[in-house]
Amino acid sequence: MRLLLLVLGMIACLSACEKDQFTADQRLARYLYKEACRISSYECRIKPPVVRRTELAAARGMWGFYTGGNIIWIDPDIDGTLLWSTVFHEIIHYLQFQGGTVGMEFELLYCVYEWNAQDYTNEFLASIPGGESYIRDYEVWKGIYQC
């Protein structure tokens, strides 16, 4: 009986904890969306994106990615400033395509879109406590994105 209660408690906690993280991620996305609208030159006529966590991010060698629509995908294990930086960066991609389809344009102008997202992310990071150590200069950025 005691074990059963323990297992039931763990299951309840697991789903509650997941739900809490999902809720916290959406709250963060709403806040960072406002910051992205304030810092960037993009129009913000669409709703903030939905943040979802996926193992696919790490499998693709990234902390997060955006493939169109209203969902930003991020690594399940990131938190703190890395989480803020990643979500902000993907929100810029979301704004670049206004929640629409990411097409060939992105492939062709990949370095331009990525530098634009990095530039705004750097500006955001400079404005938050502890953000400076996550700022990527041009040389570091160039190596990461092979541009």
Ligand SMILES: [Zn+2]
């Ligand atoms: Zn990017």
